Amino acid sequence: MKTKVALTGNEAVAQAMKQINPDVVAAYPITPQTEIVQIFSSFVANGEVDTEFIAVESEHSAMSAAVGASAAGTRAMTATSSQGLAYMFEVVYIAASLRLPIVFPVVNRALSGPINIHCDHSDAMGLRDSGVIQLFSENAQEAYDNMIQAVRIAEHPDVRLPVMVNMDGFITSHAMDVLEVIDDETVRNFVGTYVPEDYLLNAENPISMGNFDMYDFYFEHKRQQVEAMKAAKEVIKEIGKEFGRISGREYGLVESYKLDDADVAVVVLNSAAGTAKGVADELRAKGIKAGVLKPRVYRPFPHEEIREALKGIKAVAVMDRAETFSTCGGPMFADIRNALYDLKNDIKVVNYVYGLGGRDLRLEHVEQVFEELENIRKTGRVDETVKYLGLRE
Amino acid sequence: MATLKELSKVQERFVGGHRLCAGCGHGISVRMILNAVEDANVVVGCATGCLEVASTIYPYTAWNCSFIHNAFENAGATISGVEAAYRALKKRGRIDRDFKIIAFGGDGGTYDIGLQSLSGAMERGHNIVYVCLNNEAYMNTGIQRSSATPVGADTTTSPAGKVIPGKQQPRKDLTAIMAAHNIPYAAQTAIHSWQDVHKKAKKAVEVEGPAFINVLSPCPRGWRYNTEDIVEITRLAVETRFWPLFEVENGKWKLNYKPKKYVPVEEFLKPQGRFRHLFKPGNEHVIKAIQEEIDRRWLALLERCGETPELPPR
Ligand SMILES: Cc1ncc(C[n+]2csc(CCOP(=O)(O)OP(=O)(O)O)c2C)c(N)n1
Ligand code: SF4
Helix, strand or coil, rough: CCCCCCCCEEHHHHHHHHHCCCCEEEECCCCHHHHHHHHHHHHHCCCCCCCEEEEECCCHHHHHHHHHHCCCCCECEEEEEHHHHHHHHHHHHHHHCCCCCCEEEEEEEECCCCCCCCCCCHHHCCCCCCCCCCCCCCCHHHHHHHHHHHHHHEEEEEEEECCCEEECCCCCCCEEEEEEEEEHHHHHHCCCCCCCCCCCCCCCEEEEEEEEEECCHHHHHHHHHHHHHHHHHHHHHHHHHHHHHCCCCCCCEEEEECCCCCCEEEEEECCCHHHHHHHHHHHHCCCEEEEEEECEEEEEHHHHHHHHHHHCCCCCEEEEEEEECCCCCHHHHHHHHHHHHHCCCCEEEEEEECHHHHCCCCCHHHHHHHHHHHHHHHHHHCCCCCCCCCCCC | CHHHHCCCCCCCCEECCCCCCCCCCHHHHHHHEEEHHCEEEEEEEEEECCCHHHEEECCCCCEECCEECCCCCCCHHHHHHHHHHHHHHHHHCCCCCCEEEEEEEHHHHHCCCHHHHHHHHHHHHHCCEEEECCCCECCCCCCCCCCCCCCCCCCCCEEECCCCCCCCCCCCCCCHHHHCCCCEEEEEEEEHHHHHHHHHHHHHHHHCCEEEEEEEEECCCHHHCHHHHHHHHHHHHHHCCCCCCCEEEEEEEEEECCCCCCCCCCCCCCHHHHHHHHHHCCHHHHHHHHHHHHHHHHHHHHHCCCCCEEEEEC
């Protein structure tokens, strides 16, 4: 049974967590994630879940306790944003290397400094090489759907990795949205009970976790993490299909919007994809063949799918909501350009950094991007590879 | 209390094959403490440091029980997660066996970088035992000072130089800080007395809620004494009142050992290379200051324990 409800993104994520009813949740407040922790603790207080909730004294401890709980054999979760994710940094790598299926929503927010509470993706991008799976969500519906799928993806025997579910701070987390929620029983059946293979609280088979690796094993262990990431691609697709059967909403690694016959396209994550789709619709009405590619999964990076989706396009703009300070644009730009290199189709790929620290992405900004892409397509000339949208310069 | 003979029959959970230095206090401490859980199941958490690095070199392990190492500063939080998981699985009927949940951290991982995580765990009231293996410096990275390092000690980041004679600041009183969390059990012990260690470890594992044990666990490398003298050095630490033995049970302070006579701190300092420079002319004032600090803290401790605040007879 499905029900249409009006929820904010934070409420939608908390709702998913309630339906999953994890064994252990350890969390610490930070804007704009705070509500998830608050709402979830009220579920605990009212007996709507029987989760062990640990109100830790910091995010570092939130992830550390999640590691302890997950290693002990339970389904464990935490949630954070920005500085909180940065503070978890060290332990996220450890969670991934211990192959612990911890699921944690990240409500994307700019990193200090200067301190800023609004949306960008610098927090998530800072952890992109940590070995966690990163899902991105366009709106509250996707955040809810991703949370439920994340549990299955994380715990899949071929994967066993932490999964980070991203959504945009305030834009998605605090704005009311209409979405469809699935009934409790269907969610419960979909996620099932976690059956760990090796875990600390197994009296019959004690185990040492977090051992010291020398140069004789560390490299091999890292390679195994890569294999798990590779396997995750198929698993994410399978679970996306299976989820489609219970919800009517199927998910893959990327979402292609009007790309089949497109000449120009933007690639963009999270909520801005909605804005870009709207603009593409308007331009289509004017006869411009515009399309949008929205990666849903950023780690593992869906090289093949992206190559396939963009192979016929003449000019592509990658829109990054984070900087790398490489002086050559944002993080996704590097990944997308890399993915397209082997096509040798001479696709022009340019970068737009936008929305840092919560700066609005306006419709006219996306229109400007498509306009400039049209120019590139017509002239075959790129003047500037990296541009900044909506910035006073 | 169990006899040594009986204890020798308890299942060993920390076994041979580890690579701690010969005569390291950590192996002795861990065995003594884990002896107290007798035949219960155990999960051990461990902070980064000598114990962890020496006991879990992949693909081997010296742990004959479940063991988890996460990072340097988060043994408190990690073990909180394990304990919460234990409660969750019990509640949901997914396990039926009983477990004791114990964490070990060095003084670096406990007094300094791990203090926040430990304090959080204590405040939240998890049913855990946290043991600080206190060798008074960061030994694993090569003998750097910690906030448990005593005044005057020569370490690689508080070196005894021409103008500064070793560590300048008195050590933090972590056991008192832990007791101030109003946990049911906090204690200070030392490995020269297996009875004292055993009694306290037993109380700690049996108490409901968080327990903390600070065990003086000498390091022959960092302290620079003869390896075989570990028991004697530890005994001197207690006889000189440099390391008093006490416990705080439900807020009630109790002194566990009162030296019969006044033994000057020099007797503890002299056999150790880390204090050698203090015995050179010009550094008498440091030893004097150490002694004064010991006497002052001793009187305060006696008062807390409801005893007459007096120094032992000379
Ligand atoms: C965040 C972080 N900082 C520094 C280190 C390096 N480090 C590893 S062990 C250690 C010192 C351990 O000292 P202590 O806790 O006293 O234990 P011991 O080795 O003396 O038993 C340090 C500084 C680390 N692993 N992690
Ligand atoms: S350096 Fe010290 S603490 Fe470390 S193993 Fe050797 S004796 Fe033990």
